[in-house]
Amino acid sequence: MEAPPVTVMPVTGGTINMMEYLLQGSVLDQAMESFLHRLRGLCDNMEPESFSDHELVYLLKGQQGNPFVLRARRSLTHPTAPWHLRYLGQPEVGDKSRHALVRNCVDVATSHSLPDFLNEMGFRLDHEFISSGHLFRKGALKIVVSKLSRVVIPGNTENTERLTLSNLVELSALAPAGQDTVSEDMRSFAEQLKPLVHLEKIDPTKQRH
Secondary structure: OOOOOOOOOOOOOOOOOEEEEEEEEEEEHHHHHHHHHHHHHHOOOOOOEEEEEEEEEEEEOOOOOOOEEEEEEEEOOOOOOOEEEEEEOOOOOOOOOOOOEEEEEEEEEEOOOHHHHHHHOOOEEEEEEEEEEEEEEEOOEEEEEEEEEEEOOOOOOOOEEEOOOEEEEEEEEEEOOOOOHHHHHHHHHHHOOOOOOOOEOOOHHHOOO
């Protein structure tokens, strides 16, 4: 994504205070047809959900340390749907043999006045982007394939510029803390997507914002 920090999960639900298990990769445009065909064969027998979301990343800078980051997201395809406010915690640095990145995830549905509320709380809009693509499911696993575009003129979602010629692929699951068997299921599923895409445990804190 240069530069929006991931994750780019579509607006699909409001699970509160769970751990997110995550693997990420990318696939070039020319390989997309084959990749989507593979996903349809591996995932649950239902049509993937299409989405187009507008995400705004807000920062609240303190006296020291890293700024506090919150993400506000709204659906462009369903404009009357609630906004979503998302907080992603720091990745856990425990078991090095764990196959997926693990971090706390808080996701709540809100009213459409969320941006105004964040501004009044002292948050500053850092950047915004559009994420559009498809969501597949395999049991408790979510597979999101998305194209990322930066918003050229702040607030104008009609004026965007594609960031790369590749598509972000995210394999994720939400589970209570300690459910590390989830990461093993994710590793097994990721193996089936090779060589079309190689999903890895990527630390978002080491990516440039």
